[in-house]
Amino acid sequence: MHPGSPSPSQAKPKYEICLIGSGGVGTIASLVLTKSSLARVTVVLRSKYAYVAQHGWEIDSVDHGKIPGWRPYRVVRSAEEAATRGKDGIEDNDDGNDNGESGKVEYDYVVVATKALPSLNPPVEMISPVVTPGKTAIVLIQNGIGIEDDIVKTWPGNAVLSSVSHIGSSVREPNLVVQVGKDVSKIGAHLHFGVADSVSIERAQTFVAMYSAGGAHECEFAADIDAARWEKLLWNGTFNPVCALLRMDVGELQRSKARETMLVPMMWEIWNVANAAIRGKGPGQGGQQGLPESIVRWMAYRLPDDCAYRPSMLLDLENGRAMEIDVILGNALRRARGLKVDTPVLEVVHNLLRVEEWRVNQEKKTLERA
Amino acid sequence: MHPGSPSPSQAKPKYEICLIGSGGVGTIASLVLTKSSLARVTVVLRSKYAYVAQHGWEIDSVDHGKIPGWRPYRVVRSAEEAATRGKDGIEDNDDGNDNGESGKVEYDYVVVATKALPSLNPPVEMISPVVTPGKTAIVLIQNGIGIEDDIVKTWPGNAVLSSVSHIGSSVREPNLVVQVGKDVSKIGAHLHFGVADSVSIERAQTFVAMYSAGGAHECEFAADIDAARWEKLLWNGTFNPVCALLRMDVGELQRSKARETMLVPMMWEIWNVANAAIRGKGPGQGGQQGLPESIVRWMAYRLPDDCAYRPSMLLDLENGRAMEIDVILGNALRRARGLKVDTPVLEVVHNLLRVEEWRVNQEKKTLERA
Numbered sequence: 001m002h003p004g005s006p007s008p009s010q011a012k013p014k015y016e017i018c019l020i021g022s023g024g025v026g027t028i029a030s031l032v033l034t035k036s037s038l039a040r041v042t043v044v045l046r047s048k049y050a051y052v053a054q055h056g057w058e059i060d061s062v063d064h065g066k067i068p069g070w071r072p073y074r075v076v077r078s079a080e081e082a083a084t085r086g087k088d089g090i091e092d093n094d095d096g097n098d099n100g101e102s103g104k105v106e107y108d109y110v111v112v113a114t115k116a117l118p119s120l121n122p123p124v125e126m127i128s129p130v131v132t133p134g135k136t137a138i139v140l141i142q143n144g145i146g147i148e149d150d151i152v153k154t155w156p157g158n159a160v161l162s163s164v165s166h167i168g169s170s171v172r173e174p175n176l177v178v179q180v181g182k183d184v185s186k187i188g189a190h191l192h193f194g195v196a197d198s199v200s201i202e203r204a205q206t207f208v209a210m211y212s213a214g215g216a217h218e219c220e221f222a223a224d225i226d227a228a229r230w231e232k233l234l235w236n237g238t239f240n241p242v243c244a245l246l247r248m249d250v251g252e253l254q255r256s257k258a259r260e261t262m263l264v265p266m267m268w269e270i271w272n273v274a275n276a277a278i279r280g281k282g283p284g285q286g287g288q289q290g291l292p293e294s295i296v297r298w299m300a301y302r303l304p305d306d307c308a309y310r311p312s313m314l315l316d317l318e319n320g321r322a323m324e325i326d327v328i329l330g331n332a333l334r335r336a337r338g339l340k341v342d343t344p345v346l347e348v349v350h351n352l353l354r355v356e357e358w359r360v361n362q363e364k365k366t367l368e369r370a
Numbered sequence: 371m372h373p374g375s376p377s378p379s380q381a382k383p384k385y386e387i388c389l390i391g392s393g394g395v396g397t398i399a400s401l402v403l404t405k406s407s408l409a410r411v412t413v414v415l416r417s418k419y420a421y422v423a424q425h426g427w428e429i430d431s432v433d434h435g436k437i438p439g440w441r442p443y444r445v446v447r448s449a450e451e452a453a454t455r456g457k458d459g460i461e462d463n464d465d466g467n468d469n470g471e472s473g474k475v476e477y478d479y480v481v482v483a484t485k486a487l488p489s490l491n492p493p494v495e496m497i498s499p500v501v502t503p504g505k506t507a508i509v510l511i512q513n514g515i516g517i518e519d520d521i522v523k524t525w526p527g528n529a530v531l532s533s534v535s536h537i538g539s540s541v542r543e544p545n546l547v548v549q550v551g552k553d554v555s556k557i558g559a560h561l562h563f564g565v566a567d568s569v570s571i572e573r574a575q576t577f578v579a580m581y582s583a584g585g586a587h588e589c590e591f592a593a594d595i596d597a598a599r600w601e602k603l604l605w606n607g608t609f610n611p612v613c614a615l616l617r618m619d620v621g622e623l624q625r626s627k628a629r630e631t632m633l634v635p636m637m638w639e640i641w642n643v644a645n646a647a648i649r650g651k652g653p654g655q656g657g658q659q660g661l662p663e664s665i666v667r668w669m670a671y672r673l674p675d676d677c678a679y680r681p682s683m684l685l686d687l688e689n690g691r692a693m694e695i696d697v698i699l700g701n702a703l704r705r706a707r708g709l710k711v712d713t714p715v716l717e718v719v720h721n722l723l724r725v726e727e728w729r730v731n732q733e734k735k736t737l738e739r740a
Contacts (some may be wrong), residue, residue, distance in 0.1 A: 258557035
């Protein structure tokens with residue numbers, strides 16, 4: 001038996017969970033869910049599969065301390081593999097203690113913790129093998145706006161939840177997960193017509209209870225997760241792209257006055273779109289109050305001028321990796337057009353970022369040809 | 371006697387000219403004016419004074435061939451020095467052949483060929499010692515829009531001309547001037563109420579005739595120099611700042627589709643401001659037809675997609691030098707506000723460039739402290 005995996009004498013946990021995307025955020029989530037003792041977590045790993053299946057993760061966490069060689073219940077190579085049990089060989093911890101279960105696994109929750117790159121990795125394709133229509137609740141721990149749209153459209157009878165997470169956690173090669181920022185999140189349901197609101201809310205509250213029981217620093221239920229996502233976008237849709245474009249950390253950007261000339265105008269544009277979107281929802285769809293005006297100032301001025309934080313898009317750009325432009329700006333701008341809200345500054349920043357993206361892709365092509 | 375300076379036996383040329391800013395553009399202008407035999411050219415040099423006063427310029431020009439050790443009539447250290455004659459020592463060619471002239475010099479033309487940085491080097495201060503009110507015509511061979519405003523305000527009784535130049539010429543250390551692009555320009559008068567239009571136009575036509583006589587590839591009189599300047603700004607106010615922001619040459623920018631998402635929208639904004647400005651001029655002030663619609667497409671698509679040209683702002687930014695943001699975007703935006711023309715894309719690009727400028731200045735300060 002591997003350390004960290006449930007002991008064979010334990011009762012079978014209540015919930016079967018498949019987690020896809022085990023980077024810094026996803027691995028801590030799989031640990032928390034496992035620690036709750038309410039979940040049996042199968043993790044889909046791609047590039048890291050071989051190493052982690054053999055050695056597990058080295059965890060160094062502000063919330064959970066140091067855990068050497070930690071493994072979830074199962075580690076598999078693909079969602080297809082996660083969908084079946086008992087043919088995985090020894091790497092998947094299937095060491096004879098699964099009470100003889102085999103065949104198709106019906107997951108209670110599928111947790112998506114990948115970077116949100118819908119153009120490159122459409123989430124529906126990614127999770128399709130592990131979603132049981134009408135049963136599996138889908139939990140998106142991802143950035144951006146509108147990330148749930150395609151999923152709701154594909155599985156209108158499934159609850160779709162999402163998490164707005166503020167954890168600071170990353171992976172260092174080959175298998176070290178370093179969590180420096182406490183795991184603080186809000187989780188709520190994207191209410192839609194195919195699922196009774198009470199059911200969606202119950203699934204979200206159950207997940208929140210499980211996540212809290214697993215020792216996350218703070219996890220609360222969000223009655224209006226859309227508002228919470230828009231609120232986070234005030235930061236993520238402004239600092240993130242402008243730091244990337246200008247290759248500046250947060251403090252440098254603030255000292256340059258770009259906060260006043262760029263970020264605050266962009267925040268007001270997002271604020272306008274958010275409130276048009278939130279207030280446009282029908283009664284019973286939560287929210288309707290929208291974001292308060294005070295939030296813009298708070299978001300723009302909460303970090304100190306010597307803050308050396310380099311947001312994810314800047315790191316992605318510097319490292320020639322795909323940026324989350326679609327979910328952080330693209331979807332918000334599409335929503336703005338639909339709601340006829342003007343977003344002139346966001347549009348220019350979006351267009352400039354698309355040029356940067358083009359250049360990253362060109363450089364990749366050049367490398368591939370070389 | 372130095373090679374290239376007028377021979378003592380020549381008649382005194384008709385026009386006394388002071389030229390300030392002897393870089394690639396200015397030095398060729400001083401050569402052309404001198405070659406016309408109509409002008410006696412005093413050149414103000416700052417950093418290069420000592421070397422050029424001793425060795426002259428090495429000229430390598432598509433229009434004029436190779437000219438070793440070329441010197442204008444006089445080379446001086448400052449506009450104050452240019453304003454007086456006969457106390458300059460031998461460096462200024464004052465070798466006894468100036469027919470005993472001394473004292474205050476009244477210039478017919480002052481030619482300004484510096485980089486246009488009005489915040490750093492206010493042009494009025496720069497040329498004040500060599501301008502005789504009511505006499506000296508001021509000729510601006512510079513980029514941008516609105517470069518004449520302060521000069522007209524300060525010397526309402528003086529003709530103010532400007533040149534839209536397409537020369538490709540630069541200086542290599544210490545004294546080599548390499549002109550690779552033919553000297554093609556339009557020169558016209560900025561008509562204003564303190565000077566009769568006929569007088570301003572005559573001063574411009576005289577200058578054009580002199581400049582043509584000096585062997586420039588092409589120099590024509592522009593009846594509406596404002597329209598010509600706006601036309602040039604369609605390129606200079608779009609490719610120039612966006613190439614700088616994105617650190618891309620012209621071809622790369624075009625291949626990235628930034629032409630369609632950024633440059634063409636910016637061109638239409640400039641086109642709108644230009645036409646509001648041109649059509650807003652009173653009768654007899656020239657123009658009034660404005661720029662044709664076709665010019666936007668022509669400007670956007672005239673260069674090939676493999677064009678490796680790196681515009682001046684990009685070079686300035688890469689080399690930590692001041693950029694001509696004020697005259698290329700700042701003045702155009704001020705004009706747009708006055709005319710109530712919307713320029714959302716230009717404004718964002720301008721704000722982002724100001725951040726780049728801030729960073730260049732920060733880096734300078736850091737170097738100075740080190």
